[in-house]
Amino acid sequence: EDKVVQSPLSLVVHEGDTVTLNCSYEVTNFRSLLWYKQEKKAPTFLFMLTSSGIEKKSGRLSSILDKKELFSILNITATQTGDSAVYLCAGPGSARQLTFGSGTQLTVLP
Amino acid sequence: DADVTQTPRNRITKTGKRIMLECSQTKGHDRMYWYRQDPGLGLRLIYYSFDVKDINKGEISDGYSVSRQAQAKFSLSLESAIPNQTALYFCATSDWGNPTDTQYFGPGTRLTVL
Numbered sequence: 001e002d003k004v005v006q007s008p009l010s011l012v013v014h015e016g017d018t019v020t021l022n023c024s025y026e027v028t029n030f031r032s033l034l035w036y037k038q039e040k041k042a043p044t045f046l047f048m049l050t051s052s053g054i055e056k057k058s059g060r061l062s063s064i065l066d067k068k069e070l071f072s073i074l075n076i077t078a079t080q081t082g083d084s085a086v087y088l089c090a091g092p093g094s095a096r097q098l099t100f101g102s103g104t105q106l107t108v109l110p
Numbered sequence: 111d112a113d114v115t116q117t118p119r120n121r122i123t124k125t126g127k128r129i130m131l132e133c134s135q136t137k138g139h140d141r142m143y144w145y146r147q148d149p150g151l152g153l154r155l156i157y158y159s160f161d162v163k164d165i166n167k168g169e170i171s172d173g174y175s176v177s178r179q180a181q182a183k184f185s186l187s188l189e190s191a192i193p194n195q196t197a198l199y200f201c202a203t204s205d206w207g208n209p210t211d212t213q214y215f216g217p218g219t220r221l222t223v224l
Contacts, residue, residue, distance in 0.1 A: 042215035
């Protein structure tokens with residue numbers, strides 16, 4: 001059974017802090033791991049990771065995958081209040097449907 | 111215009127009523143999905159369809175049914191709604207052969223069953 005586990009479940013920081021969100025997975029026929037950001041609406045795509053050790057970056061966000069340890073992290077540097085959201089990790093498993101983790105609720109205080 | 115639309119956006123109904131949630135997409139994607147989201151449980155797959163003649167159960171299909179009326183339309187039905195089906199429902203699409211496996215989500219339907 002495909003499984004994606006995220007930690008921590010929630011995190012409260014102050015503006016300017018750096019945060020690391022974790023995602024571990026057990027997905028059959030692994031193809032890629034995806035990160036989404038969800039504010040008070042539908043999830044929006046952030047990153048797709050397919051290769052170990054190659055960092056993907058988008059502004060203050062970055063993510064990396066470790067295929068040996070079945071693990072990915074999402075880093076956000078110099079956090080802003082607009083980064084407050086639920087961050088979802090997902091892995092395509094059998095039949096290429098996504099299995100989502102339960103998400104990390106990030107709250108950035110001013 | 112949004113690529114993936116859902117109607118209604120909000121619905122309050124009573125136990126035992128039949129409810130249909132509709133999803134339309136203009137992305138031209140073959141694959142469509144229905145998820146529900148509950149606090150602390152993330153997104154869980156209800157049904158998915160890889161083309162008009164293909165319907166597959168997801169991890170929580172009991173109590174739900176779907177219809178793929180056309181490539182662009184995928185509807186979700188609750189034949190007899192119960193309170194624990196109160197949740198946020200998302201439709202999503204993806205493109206066959208797209209190596210990113212990225213799914214594009216609709217805005218969601220908030221369903222409350224009293």
